Amino acid sequence: MTSTRRVKTAVAAAGISSFALLYAPQPVLPQLAAQYHLDPGGAALAISVATGALAVAVLPIAALSEVVGRRPVILTSVTASVVFGLLVPLMPTYPALLVVRALQGVAIAGFPGVAAAYLAERLGRAGVAAAVGAMIAGNTIGGMLGRLASGFTEGPFGWRGALFVVAGVGAACSAVTVATLPPSPRPRGSSVTRGLLTALSRPVLLAQYAVALLAMGSFVALYNAAGFRLTGSPLNLSPAIASLVFLAYATGSVSSAAAGRLVARLGRRRALTGALVLTAAGAALTLPDALPLVIAGFLLLTCAFFAAHAVANGWAAAEAPEEARGQVGGTYTASYYLGSSIGGAAGAWVYGHAGWPWLVAAVALWLLLAIAAVGAGTRARVGRQELVSAG
Numbered sequence: 001m002t003s004t005r006r007v008k009t010a011v012a013a014a015g016i017s018s019f020a021l022l023y024a025p026q027p028v029l030p031q032l033a034a035q036y037h038l039d040p041g042g043a044a045l046a047i048s049v050a051t052g053a054l055a056v057a058v059l060p061i062a063a064l065s066e067v068v069g070r071r072p073v074i075l076t077s078v079t080a081s082v083v084f085g086l087l088v089p090l091m092p093t094y095p096a097l098l099v100v101r102a103l104q105g106v107a108i109a110g111f112p113g114v115a116a117a118y119l120a121e122r123l124g125r126a127g128v129a130a131a132v133g134a135m136i137a138g139n140t141i142g143g144m145l146g147r148l149a150s151g152f153t154e155g156p157f158g159w160r161g162a163l164f165v166v167a168g169v170g171a172a173c174s175a176v177t178v179a180t181l182p183p184s185p186r187p188r189g190s191s192v193t194r195g196l197l198t199a200l201s202r203p204v205l206l207a208q209y210a211v212a213l214l215a216m217g218s219f220v221a222l223y224n225a226a227g228f229r230l231t232g233s234p235l236n237l238s239p240a241i242a243s244l245v246f247l248a249y250a251t252g253s254v255s256s257a258a259a260g261r262l263v264a265r266l267g268r269r270r271a272l273t274g275a276l277v278l279t280a281a282g283a284a285l286t287l288p289d290a291l292p293l294v295i296a297g298f299l300l301l302t303c304a305f306f307a308a309h310a311v312a313n314g315w316a317a318a319e320a321p322e323e324a325r326g327q328v329g330g331t332y333t334a335s336y337y338l339g340s341s342i343g344g345a346a347g348a349w350v351y352g353h354a355g356w357p358w359l360v361a362a363v364a365l366w367l368l369l370a371i372a373a374v375g376a377g378t379r380a381r382v383g384r385q386e387l388v389s390a391g
Contacts, residue, residue, distance in 0.1 A: 003182055007122055010181035011115060012138030014078050017173035018111045019139045020146025021085045021104065022050055024166040027151035027243040028159040030227050035159075036094040044224045044348035049098045051220070052341030053105030055334045058113035059196075062330025065110075066195075070118035070184050077110025078174040085167035089160035109333075112139075116317045116329040122184045136256040136310045144249030145169060151243020195324035199331045207377025208316040211308065212336035214370040215276060217343020218363040219305045222283060224344045225351035225359055226298070234289050248298045252306030259310035269378045272311045273371055278304035280367045283360050309336075 025032065025046040033043035065073040084104035091097040115135060149169060150162040157165065199205060223246075229235065230242035255275075262271045282301025286294045313332060320328035343366065351359045 004123065006180050006182050007119070010177045011119065011135050012141075013173040013176035013180070014074060014111050014115070015135055015138035016142035016145060017078050017170040017177070018081060018108050019142035020149070020166050020173070021081050021170045022054070022108055022146075023047065023143050024085070024146040024150045024163055025088075025101075025159075026223060027147050027227055027239065027246065028154050028162060029224065030231055030239065031154060031159045032094075038094070040225065040228050040352040041345060041349040044345055045098060046101055047220070047224060048341045048345040050101040050105035050108070051337040051344065053102040054109040054112075055337035055341055057106040057109040058334045058337065059327070059330045061110050062113045062117070062326045062333075063196075065114040065117070066326050070114045070121065071181055073110045073114050074118065074181060075178055077107055078170075078177050080107035081111075082167060082170045082174050083107075085170050086164070088167075089163040105337075109337075112333045112336075113330050114326060116313065116332070117320075117325040118184050120317055120320070120325055122182070136259075136306060136313065137253040140249045140252040140256060140306055142173075144246050144253075147246035147249075148243055151246065152240050155238075155240055195327040196331070198321055198324040199327040202319065203377045204319055205316055205328060205331075205377075207373045208312045208319075209332055209335040210373035210377075211272065211276070211312040211370045212332050213339035214343075214366040214373070215279065215305060215308055215312075215339070216336045217339035217347070218279065218283070218366045219301070220340045220344035221347020221350075221359060221363060222286075222298075222301065224348045225356070228351065229356055230294075235291060235294070245295070245298050248295075248302040251299055251303035255303045255307040256310035259307050259314065262307060263311055263314070268311060268315050269374060272308055272315070272374050275304045275308035275311060276367050276371050276374070279308060280364050283363050283367075287357060287360055 029040070029043040029046065032038065032046055033040065036042075061073060061077075081104055084100055084107055087100050088097060088104065091100055119135065146166045146169065149166050150159075153162040153165045226245055227239070227242055230237045230245060231239060259271070262275075265271075266274070279301050282297045282299070282304055285297030285300060287297075288294075316328055316332045317325070347359055347362065350362050
């Protein structure tokens with residue numbers, strides 16, 4: 001196996017493990033709500049505490065990777081996240097489950113927080129866009145696999161058994177990563193503070209963080225409420241059938257892998273803006289109480305969201321100065337999962353108190369703000385280039 005293929009195999013396996021574990025409880029949120037007498041917002045905390053903890057932990061872990069290297073952080077991350085995945089279904093109370101989910105979020109943070117920097121150092125600037133797209137494709141497969149596994153096994157095994165099944169999948173994938181991940185060049189030990197200031201000072205990077213925050217918040221808000229909408233009146237699907245909505249992730253793996261070609265044809269700004277517009281259009285398609293339209297809406301919004309994420313993540317990685325790669329990757333990831341935590345919880349609250357149409361309206365507003373951020377960041381970048389040229 002060539003070095004490049006080993007990198008892709010190892011990172012894809014890490015992505016499958018991390019994202020299967022992170023979102024495994026999503027299809028069984030209605031069952032958690034029933035067992036612990038929770039409303040949709042309370043049940044959604046099983047997702048939000050993990051993604052929130054991930055968002056808080058990712059920058060310190062990215063800084064640590066500047067000292068110890070990217071590979072040890074990734075290997076520790078995939079191993080520890082499986083251990084916590086095995087502990088989650090053993091927790092006797094909901095507060096205890098939330099504590100372990102938070103710890104699992106911290107553990108998972110080591111992979112997405114440093115993966116883009118690892119790929120840039122291992123494969124070089126020229127290959128990072130395609131590599132990031134391939135990585136995100138693996139992440140989407142993991143998210144889909146974890147959700148489908150828990151959704152389909154909840155019936156025969158209960159929600160606890162379903163989470164054990166996903167932990168087993170994560171363990172197998174983590175073993176592949178441990179066996180195949182090549183070392184990367186050691187970071188040059190640049191100032192963490194200076195790198196963070198650089199990561200937070202460039203408008204074009206700030207725009208990508210805004211996209212990560214707002215688009216991911218929109219996406220998770222819709223999927224957190226999807227189980228309640230599909231299993232409730234008037235659609236009344238069984239939990240196993242409702243979990244089939246996560247097959248839409250297959251479209252995301254295709255669109256994220258194709259993001260590099262999309263950028264080459266349209267340019268980053270048009271590709272990203274178009275993907276965000278299509279995400280909003282997909283959300284709007286889910287408004288009627290007609291199952292074919294709901295399915296078509298989830299297919300479109302999932303495909304478009306992952307294209308947007310791949311473009312924004314690759315854009316941030318390409319624009320990151322060498323001395324700030326870890327901090328840029330960490331800040332993007334922190335924004336992404338902060339969006340997941342806040343948007344997921346807020347969206348579940350909106351759905352629980354006002355219904356699906358108001359949730360779609362909130363998501364449309366968030367996506368509109370993301371589009372505005374892309375425009376503002378791009379204009380600021382062009383203006384700065386013109387000033388430099390004039391000088």
